[in-house]
Amino acid sequence: MQITQSLHRAVQAVPHEVCTVFGERKRTFAEVADRVARFAGALQRLGVGDGERVGIYALNSDRYHEFLLAVPWAGGVVNPVNVRWSPAEVAYSLVDCQTEILLVDDAFIGTIAEVREKAPALRTVIHMGEHAAPDGVLDYEELISGTEPVEDVRRRDRDLYGIYYTGGTTGAPKGVMLDHRAMLTSAMGSSISAGTVALRGVLLHAAPMFHLADGAAGNQANLTLSTHVMVPSFTPAGVIEAIQEHGVTNLFLVPTMIQMLLDAPESASADFSTVEQVLYGASPMSETLLRRAQDVFANAGFIQAYGMTELAPVATVMSPADHGRPELARSCGRAAAHSEVRVVDPDDTELPPGDVGEIVARGDHVMQGYWNKPEETEAALRGGWMHTGDMGYMNEDGYFFVVDRLKDMIITGGENVYSVEVENVLAKIPQVESVAVVGAPDEEWGERVHAFVILREGETLTLEEVQAFCKEHIANYKIPRSMEIVPVFPLSGAGKILKRDLRKELWDDAGRSVN
Template sequence: MYLTQGFHRSLQRDPDAVMTVHGDRTRTFGEVADRVARLAAAIRRLGVRSHDRVGVLALNSDRYTEAILATAWADAVLTPVNTRWVAGEIAYSLADCECSVLIVDDAFAPLGPALKSLYPGLTTLIHCGDAPCPDGMLSYEGLIAEHEPIADARRSGSALAGLFYTGGTTGFPKGVMLSHANIVTSGLGAAGHGLFRAGGTYLHVAPMFHLADFTGWIVQTLLGGKHVSVPAFNPDTLLDVIEQQQVTGMTLVPAMIQAIVDNPGTAGRDLGCVESILYGGSPIAQGLLKKAMDAFPRAGFTQAYGMTELAGLATFLLPSDHQLGHLESAGRALLHTEVRIQNADGAVLPVGSVGEIAVRGGNIMQGYWNRPDDTAAAIVDGWLRTGDVGRLDDQGYLYIVDRLKDMIVTGGENVYSVEVENALSAHPAVRDCAVIGLPDDRWGERVHAVVVLREQGTSPDDLRVFVKSAIAGYKTPRTFEFVESLPRTPTGKVLKRDLRSERLSTTDEKPAPAI
């Protein structure tokens, strides 16, 4: 199994078919193959050897797809860089994996000098934008033009394919080592459940550096079809591209879905071409999902539960499950995974019991880059300890309860923040919310709600009474705080660590403007 496998298959079947579309730029499989083989030759000429890392810091584009393929073609290891990071965080990840070659586009070329200063080991910057190549960088198009194509190394199996740095919701980013077999196994498992289709048109709107969209990339590449990309999410641009390119599949996070259904321009659009929407990254309100289904009338919605350490995927809630009353579930194990619930000692718990979610399968990461202790703690007897709390019902449906680190212990009782957030988000005035634990002299921790309102006029008492009617009193937030927005990762997960640290550091362990 190898990343370029599906690409070779499509190239053999129809080299003149369109593979990539970005703006007005369209390229066939044959054209992409020639460019990839030449770019791989350039990467090798720059001194990159087997197992060396090649970084990509860029917005979504057709060149991102070429960089993925060319890195594997050159027998190297892909290192996608989080586009939300500041220079110090980017430099940390590049230094951590000793990446000496970085591909940057117009949006991130200005960071080049700072990155080289922070990490002197970064010796080569390749500019893949449309603007003139900055001084001190190599031209992406120039390198392709100057080099003769080389044969695909077909780096495969257990060989390292990529280092994907975690989003950092629970600590400083760690490099997750995923092999070719890990990634392709996950892609085949998703394809086996009918996610997307051969010959379809997949839209890259979620950031391509992240496993959420990379899952879509590998599935569509394995099946064969067109990759359409937009640099970043914008509802109006997204809708235009869907109609113009007749997009059949895409990956969205709940925050994107919310923006689409709230966008006045969505009404009246012809979105019937969309057949499959993969979503996940954070919980989604059932009301929002219903509006999304109305906006995309022919689309089958598939919810994914997973993480970077699982090459993206563990369970699917399939379109058919959405019609059978399982919307509160994260679905069932994929074809390539096993899922179980266990206690702190690793013992399997009975059906219905709440415990840590563990996953096993050919998609489990090889480990964390240069972190053997973290790897040993995460993978025990072949099972990945996810750090998430959940339960399984008697049909194998998984219900996510919380992150272990987000569980609140108040007055000796365990409170799962997701349960409180579900109750709170059901209030019509609540647009977004997050529940965290803050130190309390009496209770040890108190339940604190950070809320984004749809409109002003709702009081903390209104919310407190509403939540108390749905869940036990000890789970009801003791304090509320109203904010304009919540900090999130690129995949929509609320950065609760940031919420907690900000409130502790600025208020001496007392919540800011809360009632």
Template sequence: MYITQGLHRHLQARPNATAIRFQGRSITYAEFAERVARLAGALRKRGVASGDRVAMLSVNSQRYIEYYQAVPWADAVLNPVNIRWSAAEIVYSLDDSETTVLIVDDTFLELGKRVIEQAQTLRTLIYAGDGETPKGMLNYEELIRHAAPIEDARRGGDRLLGIFYTGGTTGFPKGVMLSHSNVAFAALACLNAGVYGPDSAFLHVMPMFHLADFAAMTSLFFSGGTHVVLPGFNPAVVLETIASERINEVLLAPTMIQMLLDCRDANPSLAELDLSCIRTIGYGASPITPALLNRALQAFPAAGFSQGYGMTELAPMACMLGREFHGDEHHASGKMYSAGRPAVCVEVRIVDPDDREVPRGTVGEIVVRGPNVMLGYLNKPEATAEALRGGWMHTGDGGYMDEDGFVYVCDRLKDMIVSGGENIYSAEVETAIASHPAVAQCAVIGIPCDKWGETVHAVIIRKPGADLCSETIVAHCRERIAGYKCPRSVEFREALPLSSVGKVLKTELRDPFWQGRKRGIA
């Protein structure tokens, strides 16, 4: 399998179908393929050889989608850059991967210039903006205009597709090496679950450097739908675009769903928009609380919801919870709040610290085996061996499996709180807190305690105008979870630190409390 297969299929069968809509412009599959072949030709003409790494530092755009197809078309390797990183982290990833080409847009031009001054392996810089081309850089559109199209190298199978860096919040990031087969499998797993089709109008609002969006993009190319692109996530713009472009598929992180609902509730004009076109809202990248999921189901009664659970190392799919499990029956059984069952061809187990499978209902580490599992971490053989020991990807997530094979994620093992010898899963406490009607968002961490080792600390954002105190939160939790799990301290903030895809950065919340002290959970 190779990642450009979908483009070839629809270039042959539906060349005049709309491939992309971006900033008021549409482009057909035939026009898109011509640009991809020319960009690939330009890369080869500029010395990009088989296996060379090509990076992109940009917001979402039509050009980003062209990059994802043109680089493997040229027999090269992708290296999409995390737009939230510092210059030092970006330079590390470029040098670690020996990236030779960097494509940068207007948004990150100044950051790109700082990176260019420090990176050791870059030899070609491409400006993918709409202004004047900076000195020393090549112009993206000029390259396409003057390059001859080349034949697709059809790089595929177990050959390296891309290096997708993960982490970076607790040290330098790790480069996850994914093959064409890894990502193609994840795309096919989505199609097998009934997500995406040739009539899909999919809205790209997740950042395109993130594998969740790339996997959805690949599924859409395989099925032949239309990519509708927004540069980034703005809740009002997203709602307006869904209505005006008649979007029927979208992938969102839970925090994005919450911001959409809050924005809609606060703006009567947005609440009146016709959003009946939405048929599937996919969610993932971080856990969703039952309170938020139920609110979303009520706000979009005509939409089907589906969840994907996984991580970059799993390309990124391990489990899926389809729309058929988002109803009253599975609300009552609790399965609606699970991560779903393993995707096709994927095996999942729950194991103890000695990698022995534990009985159903027992919490352990979630491990995964299948065609989705990464090739390894770039230049990190010890970390690769540790993660893939025994042939299973060790996710670092704690969870359990019920008798029907549904997986329930309790917590990241590193986020588990150990207090007085008891294991407390922050996700369980967060679910209890989030069920309070005055809570907009929350995060739970462990902070040091001389007596108990750690105690539960809650960080909460109140809903606008809400009157909420710590005593009320603790009392609310005591009605829902055991006393030892309830917060011992509460703080209220205006915002939580979030990653580019809406994950709460708990490391940033914990750091001030643990400076100069060693935490029991790594």
């Protein structure tokens, strides 16, 4: 199994069909294959050999797609950099896995001097933007035009494909090592589990391409000979325009993006009839938001994928048919075709249906480990199972329900409160646009339930109103005892709310530390 195999197949089957679209630029599969082979040759001339890491620090583009194929074609390993990081964090990831070659676009070329200062081993920078390359930096298009195509070295199976750094929501980022077999096992298994495998679709890359969630959707599109449409980054107007102009059939969006898309004025008159599949993940979606999305994307089947980077990234899948069952509204689906999933107690003993414990998974999609972190690897993969850090349970029919992150569970007065449960209730309040619930320090209870709330435009809301609403839905000890109205939430590159940052602010103010 190898990532580049899909491109070889496409050149045989549909060489003159459109492979990538970026702005006004369209390229066929044959053109993309030629460019990939030429850029791979350029990388080899620059010293990329077996397993050499090559980084990319850029917004979405057709060239990003080429990079993801050209690096393994040349024999290397991809290191996609989180574009939300500071230069110091970027340098950390480059130093951590000894990345000596980095591709950069127009958006980030201005930070390279600082990155190089903090990562002195970075010997080569390649500019892949639309403007001229600055002095001391190689030009992507000149490398392609000036290099003859080379044969694919065909890295495969257990050869390392990429090092994907975790978002750091619970601490310093760790480099997740994923091989070719893991990436393709996850892509194939999740496609089969969703029951929506179809050839020649049109996938929109609006989520960041550095993140594995979008990468997994891209791998599925490669396998089905689909067209890739890229927008540099997510904006509601940009997504709506791309859908209508290019007949997009497949979307991957995180719930925060879906919310912004539905709230955009342009969506009221937009034609979304071409969209056949909406894949979402990275964080839960409230029932209210899901219903709104299903009304807007009336022709689309909705698919939820649950997992993590360490699982390449899918563990369970909620199919379109499952979305029609009210009793499964908060489920993340059943174990995907390629994944074995169970719920365990702190001693790693499997729990019966209905009991809450940690969700663990195993299969060929599981990471090799964390780069240069043997102790963390051993802890995460103990017993041969990837320990997700998510608390949940399985029902009698094999459907999984995530109730919280281990670190997000609130213990107040000796009672366990799962923040997701409280958030689901608060999301039903008409004035609430988005919400995050965390534990705040409390002298009496140890921790109290605290809600951070973003309100809809022009709305007001008091803690007393929130508490009165909650009393109709959840036990008293789960009801927020404090609340803060905020304009925005801190987000990871995958669009997840960084609850660690929210907690840290509360605990720092109290003069106490938080993990």
